[in-house]
Amino acid sequence: MSKRTVPQHTPSKHIGIVGCSAEGASLCYRTICAEGAALLGPHAHPEISMHTPSLADYVRCLDAGDIEGVDIEGIGDLMLASAEKLARCGADFLICPDNTIHQAFDYVVERSPLPWLHIAEVVAQEVQNRGYKKLGLTGTKWLLESDVYPQKLKERGLEYLRPEPNVRREINRIIMDELVMGLFKPKSTAYFQQIIDRLRQAGCDAVILGCTEIPLIINDDNSSLPTLDSTRLLARAALGRAVKIE
Secondary structure, three states, X not given: OOOOOOOOOOOOOOEEEEOOOHHHHHHHHHHHHHHHHHHHOOOOOOOEEEEOOOHHHHHHHHHOOOOOOOOHHHHHHHHHHHHHHHHHHOOOEXXXXXXXXXXXXXHHHOOOOOOEOOHHHHHHHHHHHHOOOXXXXXXXXXXXXOOHXXXXXXXXXXXXXXXXXXXXXXXXXXXXXXXXXXXXXXXXXXXXXXXHHHHHHOOOOEEEEOXXXXXXXXXXXXXXXXXXXXXXXXXXXXXXXXXXXX
């Protein structure tokens, strides 16, 4: 995102945040507010509205899927309910700071009252901009078993590697039992560092933090691979759209 400052009087678009988990949504919100000042002037940021149903409602849909996957329509209907509320609040476009529920994106975007940014598209574009070729994926078990990132990476001719199934289960446990609850344990941070080390040894040249809570414990300073922070990248893309800086 360009670092040039937009004059303070410049109008900006109203950002709607479709939240899922509190930690991921709040990190995205804080990033927009904190980094908005660099574009719009001291204390300034675009207008923002956020709607978040109970996380339990989403988890029920994620756990309710049969052998073919999660309950896409259930997830999508929850996202659309938020979208409708945000449209009535005056939002101009929407973002969702949750990678996992982007599995329902196609279902949602066809029925949505407002346009959306896609978190994996934002991350994949950043991957391409930085010149990485093979990405390690991290995230919930539902995300890692989906095509949310593989589809967007393959469209750009990029390779990717997912952790083994047993590792995915432990990553998921840490995310759902700790990170979304605001619990950040040194042992869990060390586990993520070990996973990233293995991805590096397998030839990955960067790692996608594909859960919006992972950046709360992993970053470029404690990772053996460069990190793609999906939460902050989405927030910056929303800022760019809101103030028309691409």
